[in-house]
Amino acid sequence: MNVWASLILSLIAIGAVATVGAVAGAAVQFFDLSAAAWLFGVVIPYLAFVTFIAGFIYRVTTWARSPVPFGIPTVCGQAKSLPWIKQSRLESPFTKLEVVARMALEILCFRSLFRNTRMTFKGGRPLYGPNQWLWVIALAFHYTFLVIVIRHMRFFTEPIPGVLKLLEALDGFLQIGAPYVLISGFVMAGAATFLLLRRLAFANIRYISLPNDYFPLFLILTIAGTGILMRHVFKVDIVAVKAMMMGIVTFHPVAPMDIGMLFYIHLFCVCVLIAYFPWSKLMHMGGVFLSPTRNLPNNTRAVRHENPWNYPVKVHTYEEYEEEFREKMIEAGLPVEKEAAEEE
Amino acid sequence: MADEVPKTSEMVKIDHAPPSTGWMDTPVVIRKGIYSYPAKKPTLDYLSMPFGREWSPLDADWKLPPNWLDILLEGMRERIDRFRSFRLFMDICVRCGACADKCHYFIGTGDPKNMPVLRAELLRSVYRKEFTLAGKLMGKMVGARQMTAEVLKEWWYYFFQCSECRRCSVFCPYGIDTAEITIIGRELLNLLGLNIDWIAQPAANCFRTGNHLGIQPHAFKDMLDFFVDDTENITGVRVNPTYNRKGAEILFVTPSGDVFADPGTYTAMGYLILFHYLESLGFDVTWSTYASEGGNFGFFTSHEMMKRLNAKMYAEAKRLKVKWILGGECGHMWRVIHQYMDTMNGPADHLETPVSPITGTRFTNAATTKMVHITEFTADLIRNGKLKLDKSRNDNLNVTFHDSCNPARGMGLLDEPRYVIQNVCNTFHEMPESTIREQTFCCGSGSGLNAGENLELRFRGGMPRANAVKHVHEKHGVNMLACVCAIDRAVLPPLMDYWVPGVGVTGVHELVGNALILPGEKKRTTDLRGEDLPGVEEED
Numbered sequence: 001m002n003v004w005a006s007l008i009l010s011l012i013a014i015g016a017v018a019t020v021g022a023v024a025g026a027a028v029q030f031f032d033l034s035a036a037a038w039l040f041g042v043v044i045p046y047l048a049f050v051t052f053i054a055g056f057i058y059r060v061t062t063w064a065r066s067p068v069p070f071g072i073p074t075v076c077g078q079a080k081s082l083p084w085i086k087q088s089r090l091e092s093p094f095t096k097l098e099v100v101a102r103m104a105l106e107i108l109c110f111r112s113l114f115r116n117t118r119m120t121f122k123g124g125r126p127l128y129g130p131n132q133w134l135w136v137i138a139l140a141f142h143y144t145f146l147v148i149v150i151r152h153m154r155f156f157t158e159p160i161p162g163v164l165k166l167l168e169a170l171d172g173f174l175q176i177g178a179p180y181v182l183i184s185g186f187v188m189a190g191a192a193t194f195l196l197l198r199r200l201a202f203a204n205i206r207y208i209s210l211p212n213d214y215f216p217l218f219l220i221l222t223i224a225g226t227g228i229l230m231r232h233v234f235k236v237d238i239v240a241v242k243a244m245m246m247g248i249v250t251f252h253p254v255a256p257m258d259i260g261m262l263f264y265i266h267l268f269c270v271c272v273l274i275a276y277f278p279w280s281k282l283m284h285m286g287g288v289f290l291s292p293t294r295n296l297p298n299n300t301r302a303v304r305h306e307n308p309w310n311y312p313v314k315v316h317t318y319e320e321y322e323e324e325f326r327e328k329m330i331e332a333g334l335p336v337e338k339e340a341a342e343e344e
Numbered sequence: 345m346a347d348e349v350p351k352t353s354e355m356v357k358i359d360h361a362p363p364s365t366g367w368m369d370t371p372v373v374i375r376k377g378i379y380s381y382p383a384k385k386p387t388l389d390y391l392s393m394p395f396g397r398e399w400s401p402l403d404a405d406w407k408l409p410p411n412w413l414d415i416l417l418e419g420m421r422e423r424i425d426r427f428r429s430f431r432l433f434m435d436i437c438v439r440c441g442a443c444a445d446k447c448h449y450f451i452g453t454g455d456p457k458n459m460p461v462l463r464a465e466l467l468r469s470v471y472r473k474e475f476t477l478a479g480k481l482m483g484k485m486v487g488a489r490q491m492t493a494e495v496l497k498e499w500w501y502y503f504f505q506c507s508e509c510r511r512c513s514v515f516c517p518y519g520i521d522t523a524e525i526t527i528i529g530r531e532l533l534n535l536l537g538l539n540i541d542w543i544a545q546p547a548a549n550c551f552r553t554g555n556h557l558g559i560q561p562h563a564f565k566d567m568l569d570f571f572v573d574d575t576e577n578i579t580g581v582r583v584n585p586t587y588n589r590k591g592a593e594i595l596f597v598t599p600s601g602d603v604f605a606d607p608g609t610y611t612a613m614g615y616l617i618l619f620h621y622l623e624s625l626g627f628d629v630t631w632s633t634y635a636s637e638g639g640n641f642g643f644f645t646s647h648e649m650m651k652r653l654n655a656k657m658y659a660e661a662k663r664l665k666v667k668w669i670l671g672g673e674c675g676h677m678w679r680v681i682h683q684y685m686d687t688m689n690g691p692a693d694h695l696e697t698p699v700s701p702i703t704g705t706r707f708t709n710a711a712t713t714k715m716v717h718i719t720e721f722t723a724d725l726i727r728n729g730k731l732k733l734d735k736s737r738n739d740n741l742n743v744t745f746h747d748s749c750n751p752a753r754g755m756g757l758l759d760e761p762r763y764v765i766q767n768v769c770n771t772f773h774e775m776p777e778s779t780i781r782e783q784t785f786c787c788g789s790g791s792g793l794n795a796g797e798n799l800e801l802r803f804r805g806g807m808p809r810a811n812a813v814k815h816v817h818e819k820h821g822v823n824m825l826a827c828v829c830a831i832d833r834a835v836l837p838p839l840m841d842y843w844v845p846g847v848g849v850t851g852v853h854e855l856v857g858n859a860l861i862l863p864g865e866k867k868r869t870t871d872l873r874g875e876d877l878p879g880v881e882e883e884d
């Protein structure tokens with residue numbers, strides 16, 4: 001599928017999602033349709049959440065239940081060997097603890113992505129330069145994503161835990177008018193825009209991209225965009241939002257109120273994102289923990305790795321071998337198990 | 345054959361920009377010089393592999409069995425259930441492209457389907473269609489496509505353009521290893537009789553005679569006897585290897601390439617000299633004609649075939665009642681030993697944790713597999729001052745070291761060979777950082793792609809490696825490329841001749857053999873290759 005088709009398809013998809021949200025909002029706002037409010041404010045969030053949890057567990061357990069027949073870490077440094085040779089403990093972990101440290105670096109710091117180089121082909125020769133900006137943007141994207149998710153907890157908790165307030169204080173940098181301008185939203189939107197532009201700008205990345213690579217980025221951008229708008233431009237009734245969310249988490253849903261079209265777009269997109277999550281590439285979040293090239297120790301010569309389905313195979317035994325070559329072996333003075341004469 | 349390969353000036357015209365048609369809509373064009381010849385029927389029959397037949401990759405009809413699609417999908421299902429690696433790597437790629445320009449075949453060919461991510465997508469697209477709900481419902485939207493005979497051809501063409509080197513896996517944020525996907529892809533192809541001759545034939549030879557080259561026991565001994573004579577001519581000392589000897593303490597297994605093809609043969613002479621030197625210090629080793637192959641072309645066929653060939657090592661160690669096994673210089677042989685052997689064919693309870701009889705060092709890092717790499721063994725000897733070495737006998741050499749993919753990324757054997765080299769040679773220069781150690785570039789011919797008919801692919805894939813050698817050749821005058829792999833020793837010489845004339849290729853133990861001073865040896869005038877030693881001419 002070429003880039004235009006991919007882009008158009010994913011734009012249609014995101015357009016449809018946003019429109020549904022908008023229609024719901026409009027229904028509540030202008031026609032006072034409480035059925036729509038219940039559907040989009042209560043039923044769909046519950047369904048999406050259940051899909052997310054069930055799907056996530058299903059995917060992770062399916063992976064976790066699949067056997068790991070061989071110890072196949074990708075070794076990225078000196079192995080533990082002779083005592084005077086310095087082992088690279090993080091790149092070639094030998095113990096469980098070293099594996100945990102390697103995984104922590106991968107998950108918290110995107111270690112492997114940090115290694116990235118960029119090949120340029122000049123004058124018939126390849127050159128490899130450092131290339132860390134994807135790493136920077138990916139880190140910015142993921143951490144701000146995390147901060148935003150945590151920050152949203154204030155809608156789901158009463159009283160709001162102190163750490164959340166602290167986080168918010170750290171996140172906000174200026175006060176223009178009433179609410180703090182929170183950096184994380186802008187950084188995440190910026191980083192997601194970069195990821196999108198990167199996909200479009202580099203011919204080879206564009207070539208490997210599928211509609212479902214663009215779709216989650218559009219979805220996240222829509223969520224971030226509506227979020228920023230609600231906070232800074234078309235202010236919504238935070239008290240009403242909180243009441244609605246508390247109703248959901250305490251399983252005593254209250255009748256959703258007219259919070260505005262933007263809110264319904266935002267909420268519906270979030271529902272789509274979390275429902276879509278377990279079935280998409282976003283599951284790299286769960287998968288990275290289970291990757292056998294990263295989470296296994298490089299100690300396979302020292303500690304036996306068991307294969308649960310190891311089965312016997314047909315081999316060519318020494319006896320069969322000697323049977324075929326005995327005469328020649330004897331002639332060449334090679335020792336044999338059975339002398340030729342015994343045979344006859 | 346070499347004259348069919350384009351000139352270097354033609355070869356470097358590489359366009360890394362993708363074509364305008366999407367990859368799913370770009371039909372595969374199988375090109376001469378890139379593909380390897382298909383496996384022959386008798387070979388596959390000998391190995392009890394299915395669907396051996398006469399067929400040509402260039403024909404429209406590959407004579408597939410009528411139910412090929414069922415066989416293939418069933419094969420996929422089985423492997424999804426057996427390998428977490430396969431299932432997970434099918435599921436979590438985000439197509440970030442970090443791996444894209446890391447593959448030597450992509451760098452050398454510019455073919456986008458040689459980007460690791462696309463190589464994997466060739467298979468992943470079918471996985472999505474057949475095994476995921478999203479793929480079934482949304483098809484191309486989510487990158488799913490129908491399996492067809494054309495797709496099968498694409499698999500065959502591109503899974504035999506991956507040397508299973510794992511360089512891509514180093515850079516992937518989730519460690520997705522395209523080598524693992526290629527290994528499974530080739531297993532699937534083998535269910536339909538679609539191996540290549542250069543892999544199937546050595547595997548069949550190995551099964552029958554114990555080594556890939558099909559050398560029969562008496563001929564194997566003849567070859568080594570020949571080296572014994574050569575060694576005597578050069579050093580004045582007659583070494584005396586033993587074969588299939590019961591009760592020896594150590595079994596030595598090396599790739600048969602060392603016994604058969606230059607310059608590996610000089611490495612074999614290096615082993616012989618080292619073993620002879622150590623004999624009087626209490627070293628008790630035997631060679632085997634039955635387990636006369638360290639390499640394992642079964643690894644390039646299927647996990648099962650790997651196990652079938654590898655089984656000989658432990659079986660022979662048991663029969664000969666040795667205590668442990670010493671392994672020669674070989675790449676994929678060592679990946680198999682390090683990451684698979686004990687799991688597949690162990691536990692080797694009939695063996696003991698290896699202890700160097702000379703230094704008393706216990707190789708606890710090999711406590712269960714009971715097999716030690718010869719550079720670990722030699723590094724330990726040198727460190728303990730057990731070897732008398734004359735470095736100057738390698739003074740004609742300006743050495744660099746090529747990390748072979750498997751010892752590097754499959755086991756982390758990086759500093760041992762460097763330590764040995766630097767103790768037997770005076771001049772050593774590293775290649776640039778992004779081309780060595782865990783980031784090393786493949787020789788371009790690994791995983792059974794070292795045939796003759798695909799020379800263009802080999803030279804293209806070997807270009808990044810050669811280019812790094814060229815860099816140190818120009819900058820430091822490097823003239824010798826050392827390595828610890830038999831495939832390297834076979835394929836790097838033509839690669840160097842093509843890209844960097846004037847650079848030779850050597851095993852590490854050839855350098856050791858040159859430097860090691862045997863008790864009672866005559867004054868050496870040549871190295872193990874019979875070339876004059878530095879300074880000899882002036883003296884005459």
Ligand code: HEM
Pocket residue numbers: 106107108110113138142145195213214216217220282284285288438439440517518
């Ligand atoms: C732990 C290690 C993780 C690594 C190394 C990682 C890496 C990446 C990378 C490289 C991308 C860029 C994809 C692109 O170029 O488009 C990405 C995208 C993304 N990741 Fe992660 N990620 C990790 C964990 C997570 C977690 C925990 C989440 C939880 C929400 C997450 C959610 C996302 C999302 C939403 C995107 C953007 C969607 C897209 O680009 O299609 N990731 N990740």
Ligand code: SF4
Pocket residue numbers: 436437438439440441442443444460461515516517518519520
């Ligand atoms: S680096 Fe990993 S996640 Fe990124 S495209 Fe390659 S295989 Fe996929």
Ligand code: SF4
Pocket residue numbers: 446447448449458459460463505506507508509510511512513522523526
């Ligand atoms: S394993 Fe090596 S040859 Fe195969 S795709 Fe990855 S980098 Fe390329």
